Amino acid sequence: MNMMTTTQQHSTKQDILQYLLKRHQARAQELAEALDISPQATRRHLKDLQGEGLINYESVQIGMGRPQHIYRLTSQGRDRFPNSYDQFAISFLDTLAETVGPEQVSQILHKQWQRKAIEYRQRVGTGPVGDRVAKLAEIRQAEGYMAEWYAVETQGEAATGEQRYILTEHNCAISSVAESFPSVCGHELEMFAAVLYDCTVERTHWLVNGEHRCGYLIISH
Template identity: 70%
Template sequence: MITTQHPSTKQDILQYLLKEDRATAQALAETLAISPQAIRRHLKDLEEEGAIEYKSVSTGMGRPQHIYQLSPKGRDRFPNRYGEFAVSLLDTLAETVGQEQVSNILQKQWERKAIEYRDRIGKGSLEQRVAKLVEMRQSEGYMAEWYLLEPTEINQNATEQFILKEHNCAISNVAESFPSVCGHELEMFAAVLPDCTVERTHWINDGEHQCGYLIKAR
């Protein structure tokens, strides 16, 4: 006898959020025909796995309501071949217009990205700008984090220094085939933080487990 394996409730939740963008626990419970208590257990598990996130929205006199949506990590659970398509497209461009022209195109792309980042980051303190930069990288699928380096006893007068880490690469397919994008990314960070020097300390393409950057105030 052949049995059909039904998708799990967690997968049903993820598929619903992918289709509808966001939903409350009550809406999910009604749609999937399971109890609110059960749906909240599944939502808690998915949140701990990093697959979903929520925002609290005030609805009047009652308690704030949680609105759930997929996180970048949750979206990655659904098959996509965007990276392969991007590499194939760049390979075709290289064959058509030449490798040098492709390098120029990638350079222009990162210059545009730097302008976008700078506009969104604004003019706060360096710590605020680094935090905002990491937040934007996270929204693009990077598992990014940052922390402040404390001055050492030897050098108490050192300028502000921060470490930015990215534990994955959202464009790994492209970076493997066109490693020049990593150089452009470093230039982009420097352009976004013009009052700093930015140095690469770790590089996934070199076989390390993360990309790391040291940001120093001038």
């Protein structure tokens, strides 16, 4: 097998993992159609990924036909995506908590998010809300959060002037920290509210709670 073929296979497998991360689950046929590869090649890649422990599947009966496999990422598969804070950060924060106490650590983390909010606010600028949400999603995407956004159409929007947006993050770049110190998720919500100062920001989904994404509803005033 030549180097180009090996590289293409690696890229396709990564595409499958990324699709499962974003969609939470998928059938082989859905993956084949979404990624524009043959069903045979898709099943071969899925078998390889399962052998590596990166995905698993559940057999589901749909209609009168044969059971179909629904594929999902394992925790090992999710770990393949960017995670900018590793176990060193956890160990450091644990040591800090033992030294100065949990309340001091919470204050330090809050201060860190306040600094991050100032940085983000400067980078997103002061344009229309939609432009700022798009810029924020772009920044978070670059930091490994696999962020997406879209506008939500609501009745009466033209009359009230209210605009709604959804910001979704399919990967948490600080998942290890969030699992050990869940307060950082609250600070993150506060940070988004500070960046989008003229909006109300509400959490709709939460990875730490076992959901497959973090989601935020942004409502302009």
